Amino acid sequence: MRTLSRNTAAGSAPQHAPAAPAAPPVIAVRDVRISDRVTDREIVHGVGFELTPGKAVGIVGESGSGKTLTCRAVLGILPPHFEVSGGSVEIDGTDIATLTPRQWTALRGTTVGAVFQDPASYLNPSIRVGAQIAEVIRVKKGVKRREARRQALELLRAVRLRDPELVYGQYTYELSGGMLQRVLIAAAIAVEPRALIADEATTALDVTVQAEILDLLAELRERTGLALVVVSHDLAVVAQLCDEVLVMRQGEVVEQGPTHSVLHDPQHAYTRLLMAEHEQYGLDKFLTPKEAS
Amino acid sequence: MTTASPEARPAGKEAGAPAPVLAVEGLEVRYGRGRRGRSALRDVSLSVAPGETVGVIGETGSGKSTLARAVLGLVRASAGSIRVGGEEVTGYGNRRWRALRRRGIVQYVFQDPLRSLDPDLTIEDSLIEPLLIQGVERTEAVDRARAFLDRVHLSAELLGRLPGELSGGQRQRVAVARALVTEPALVILDEPVSALDSANRVQVLEILKELRAAGTSLVFISHDLGSIAGTADRIAVLYRGELVEVGAARDVINHPRHVYTRLLVGSAPTLHARTADRSEREALRARLAG
Ligand SMILES: Nc1ncnc2c1ncn2[C@@H]1O[C@H](COP(=O)(O)OP(=O)(O)OP(=O)(O)O)[C@@H](O)[C@H]1O
Ligand SMILES: Nc1ncnc2c1ncn2[C@@H]1O[C@H](COP(=O)(O)OP(=O)(O)OP(=O)(O)O)[C@@H](O)[C@H]1O
Ligand SMILES: [Mg+2]
Ligand SMILES: [Mg+2]
Secondary structure, three states, X not given: OOOOOOOOHHHOOOOOOOOOOOOOOOEEEEEEEEEEOOOOEEEEEEXXXXXXXXXXXXXXXXXXXXHHHHHHHHOOOOOOOEEEEEEEEEEOOEEHHHOOHHHHHHHHHHOEEEEOOOHHHHOOOOOOHHHHHHHHHHHHHOOOHHHHXXXXXXXXXXXXXXXXXXXXXXXXXXXXXXXXHHHHHHHHHOOOXXXXXXXXXXXXXXXXXXXXXXXXXXXXXXXXXXXXXXXOOOHHHHHHHOOEEEEEEOOEEEEEEEHHHHHHOOOOHHHHHHXXXXXXXXXXXXXXXXXXX | OOOOOOOOXXXXXXXXXXXXXXXXXXXXXXXXXXXXXXXXXXXXXXXXXOOOEEEEEOOOOOOHHHHHHHHOOOOOOOXXXXXXXXXXXXXXXXXXXXXXXXXXXXEXXXXXXXXXXXXXXXXXXXXXXXXXXXXXXXXXXHHHHHHHHHHOOOOHHHHHOOHHHOOHHHHHHHHHHHHXXXXXXXXXXEOOOOOOOHHXXXXXXXXXXXXHHOOOEEEEEOOOHHHHHOOOOEEEEEEOOEEEXXXXXXHHHHOOOOHHHHHHHHHOOOOOOOOOOHHHHHHHHHHHHO
16 A cells, blocks of 8 residues: 655645556565675675655664665665675665676766765865766766756755755865755756655754754655665654655564554554654654644 | 633742742843843743742743743843742842852753763762852762652662663652752753653653642753643743743643744644644744734
8 A cells, every 4th residue: 555645745736646556566575685795794684675757765773783784775775794694685676786887877976876974075075066076966966067067056955954045155174064964965866866765864963953954855755756765773753754764673584564554553663663662752652633723 | 729710821920929039020031242232031920929830931942941040040030030949039139149149049950961961970969069158078978969869760889880871761869869969959950851752751740730839949940841731730831932821731732822832733744633724833833924
């Protein structure tokens, strides 16, 4: 069952035909295992999910459980001496193991984009941020400089930066963490990828800024069919955005299923623990049921 | 508790209320001088009753830490007044502020846990330092330090270690214990759980609840609404240097009045109860921006 607009009741436009014949997945991860080649130890013991256009999959779980390694495997950027030792990743139907470096470069950015937790390390500190985004657009879309600049400004506006013209000309050190994260998201969606991997992309942000970015992703998903992989250690973040959730612990997927059923009827003890920790001091506990207003 | 008037109101004016531990009125704090100066707090009035826990929430840069610093005399008020335990301290110079801090009536747990503890001092030395400054004998100070370590559920085995040899959660609990050894009437905690994972966070919050039950007044600063909701009696909301709302914790969360508070509550990710949907947040943002 696909319930694309479950969390956005007010905006539940019927643009998605109900139960449309499943589109082919943008990303298909099948029983992926990741090993450390040096120690010959398997770190991730089998992860699988299918990401069709407009779908959002969440990965939650304890620190060190392999969430980031899984994302890196999908993007073909595992750290040195790690390898996919079992299973497969397909992007647009092509097994990524068969891709040449040049084919990879073409896919990354255009088909799959990524945003990681530490935005500063993905931008060049000595080039103005706007110029960096414009350059990506110019190269990948083959448009003129002027047009690239116009599109970059539009993107900075789309990620709700208050003064896009000003930010365009600034350097990374002049921007706050929240602003940088938005710039990085602008860069990631610049060439309209069909899937976006967001690994703890909002963890360091203020709740209101986090909500702004999650809302932007939800909107892109509805408007452009962007597919999402959202990694967070906060179950509630994933609950807000995702149709399906994977709960990871020590390299293992201990539970996987539609977000709604995992949250309402968690099967694994670890999922229950995660929920209990959240609920003890999550806002849910202190909210009286909202009256209709 | 009545929360009659809609927005920020001078608190602590209720007839017959016990004398507040802290009373701040019309506080303004500026950073920088002359025309380049900017006010970080404007006309902030807030009081804390004995045994009360007040949560202070607000976005990055809203002035939460500045408020804490002003109450400790670490930055100067450019207008308004501050009374600590009934003592008017607003006009104090550095020397009198230091003397006041030494008496340990108000203690502060810094936002950055590394700043609350000297990295070169053992946990024991860190804990007894405030007592030695007060003139307590070393052996007695050590005894008391052990008792307080126990209160934050840490074992006395840690006394000989350096802060760098503790986990983040343990370090934060030591910082809380250090703030408690002088048996202050008021403890100000600046983001005590933000850097902690959920298990450690729950532990520190439980300790705060025990303190509150034991009668210590707390000012708990955080941008995490859930943590505040679970510990505070009242919540004060700072937005761009102004106190935009104060009220009973449950009221502020369930019936936020100010647009910013409504956005804040509606932005907190929740598992089941929906606080707002995207279009509601969108409308609130537009109202704040316009
Ligand atoms: N570059 C690396 N070199 C060596 N070990 C690594 C590297 N990256 C990850 N690991 C190890 O692989 C395991 C999985 O790490 P991963 O980063 O995927 O965890 P995670 O689930 O993303 O955790 P977190 O929530 O803390 O980000 C961990 O034990 C980690 O220590
Ligand atoms: N020492 C300083 N000199 C100049 N400006 C400062 C100084 N300290 C803080 N400010 C400014 O005062 C305002 C309030 O800062 P403050 O640290 O009180 O915010 P905060 O609410 O604690 O934020 P956070 O949630 O990020 O800790 C901000 O605009 C900040 O840039
Ligand atoms: Mg990670
Ligand atoms: Mg602060």
